[in-house]
Amino acid sequence: MTKQPNGAQALIQSMINQDVKYVFGLPGAKIDQLFENLEHNDNSKTPKLIITRHEQNAAFMAAGIGRLTGKPGVVATTSGPGVSNLATGLITATSEGDPVVAIGGQVPRNDIARLTHQSISSKELLSAATKDSVEVQDANNLSESFANAYQTATAAKAGATFISIPQDVLNDDVTRKTIKSLSPVEQGSADQDTVNEIIEKIKNAKLPVILAGMRSSTNEVTHKIHKFLHKFSIPVVETFQGAGVISRDLEKNYYGRVGLFRNQIGDTILKESDLIIAIGYDPVEYEARNWNVGRTGEIINLDSIAPEITNDYQPDLIVQADIAKTLDEISEQLPEDIDLGEKMHQHLADQQEKFTKKDAIPENHSDKNGIHPLAIIHALQNQVNDDTTVTVDVGSLYIWMARHFRSYKPRHLLFSNGMQTLGVALPWAIAAALERPEQPIVSVAGDGGFLFSGQELETAVRLNLNIVQLVWDDGYYDMVRFQEIAKYGHDSGVKLGPVDFVKYAESFGATGMRVERTDDLEPMLAKAFATKGPVVLHIPVDYSDNIKLASKLVDDVLN
Known part of the structure; x- marks a missing residue:
């Protein structure tokens, strides 16, 4: 007699049917049956399990897959804090239209209403961060629930969905067939x-x-x-x-x-x-x-x-x-x-000429206090081609990049512009390196935002991904700082301590490099692109021109 599949196996087959390539996440007792069946599976089409260093970053990676492919990325975590750590990643995905299916382990069904270990109202918690949030009480419903979560995540406006699965549901036998590959939801043209x-x-x-x-x-x-x-x-x-x-x-x-x-x-x-x-x-x-x-x-x-x-x-x-x-x-x-x-x-044409002149590096700029943002952008622009994917974190650099860096293919220059979430660049770059392995991926972050997810360097090293990570370092949360100065004449609560990002990179097994002068930018970038595996390029940046970012062209107030 053929043994019935358990809930986890049915869930994995449902992923295979929808051509899911990766599952990002962290392990834990309430989700370990799923991880066991992902890791030890004879089906060559089984999604690759990628263990990350933080659940939030796993959600960012899944969202990166969603943005790049238009198909939901999948993230799976254990119960309690494993689920709650998903919130920022999922709210970012939902706000910014990136399809994600998130799976959270839950305590066994008879413990859900008790004050027991890692028992939280997962479905309710993540309902505000997602398009739809459900909890499955019967293993026979898992495939249907995944299929509906997948379809909902993809349908306009795309975003995140969440499935809470009690531990014993993952372990239970399944007697129903899994849902087959879904047909896309089509809209017609206007009449x-x-x-x-x-x-x-x-x-x-x-x-x-x-x-x-x-x-x-x-x-x-x-x-x-x-x-x-x-x-x-x-x-x-x-x-x-x-x-x-x-x-x-x-x-x-x-x-x-x-x-x-x-x-x-x-x-x-x-x-x-x-x-x-x-x-x-x-x-x-x-x-x-x-x-x-x-x-x-x-x-x-x-x-x-x-x-x-x-x-x-x-x-x-x-x-x-x-x-x-x-x-x-x-x-x-x-x-x-x-x-x-x-x-x-x-x-x-006259307007465009004025616009283009703003891309020029100031002639009188020295490297005394760091390298001008436009010099970094010019050097990077000269290094990449139209197929290069560039992920950008939030911070002052994000404004400079959005205004001055050119990109000629959709979804090859990625910004977080709905939530403006710090820490997205490196996880997105990992997703891009998995989906687009033909050439190096560039991740750009400030010294503040980079350390929101910098631990994922180890993930990038483990996967041997070709990622060039630029860290623009000025020692502040500068996007807040320059606006505070514009409003109040001084800053508050934005100063950071120094970090040696070269040593930081090396401690993870990545390559670390440091740029000291503008003239060294292009040769160092070329060297970084030619180096196998993740590379961190530490660049001191001079943001003294940042106040110009908020200068008036038309009537405006600071946001």
Whole structure:
């Protein structure tokens, strides 16, 4: 007689059916049956179990998989603090549209209502951090629960889901079959009347502008934006998560990224526009109260989900449909001779020239107090190619990178712009190195943010991943510091102690390098890229120009 599979085995088969490649997590007694069956499994399609140094980082890695592939990454942890440590990673994923399925061990069913070891209300705790949070009471429901969590995580707006599984449920026999591979949830194009209305608005506008948000950065949507721009050349402003929507051959259409402070060329173009076509825009990236204040003109909201309506954001036309299919219909039906006109093209070219000049490294800068951020960005830009994935942590460096670092493929320059969560860069880089092993991955962090997840260097070493980790070191939580100085004339609560990041890297078995001068940046980066395994490049940075990040281009207040 064939032995019935247990709950853990059924759960693993469900993952295999959905083509899950990795499970990130930390072990513990309430989840060990799952880890046992993942580690010791004869099926070659079994997801690879990757043990991390902290549950939060495991959730970040799963979210990185979700953002890069569009398919949910999976994280599994034990009960109690193992589950509670997931919260930050899951709320970040849900806010920023990254699909994740999180699995948390739970005490046996007859202990759930008792004050026993590691008994917490896991489902309730993570309901606020996820799109859906459930607890499975019968092993026969595990496959269905995973399939529904997977589908919910993927459906627009993508985000995290959570499944709490009592220990004895994982151990119980399963008599039902597992759910097969899921069919994707498809949306249709907008109807013809709506497409006609969009085209009429575009034809009548003097300066239509595309605001490319987080849900514009799939390969399918990006391709259709390119098709539109080849038909009708208009400005495109990216959000931070829309980075890479504009390809190299369409760089003339790129008018920067917007986020945080309302003082970018993108803000100016949006304010001038009499028709903004918001594609996959999510207000969590950059609230409309920043970019839509004081402007006149219409807004078309084209997205797979309905927008949140506020006093600052009431689109004149809301189109909830498949973005790529709708854009394709619009491009096909636009008039062949549609054009902005010579006068507008010249005006836009003048604006773009001013924008480009801001990328120049100040000529009078010395290395006395560290290297200028733009010098680091220029050196890095010269080292990477269009296929290089660059993950960016939160901090002052994140503003510099978002404004000045160019990326020409979607989801190759990653930012946390919904929660602005410290510590994401290295875990995301680990996910990218697993998914895109063809060339080195770059992770960029400050000295503060890096130590939120720096322990995962050991994970990167263990997996022998080619990651170049840049640490911009100034000894402060500087993103807070320069805003405090702008507000109050001084800083408070932001000073950090010194860390030797070269020795830190070496203690994990990684390679550590230090840059002292601007002239050494490019050769040291080239050396780092040529070195196998993880490399940490310690770079002293001079943030004395940071106050310019908050200077006024249009009327603004500090965020």
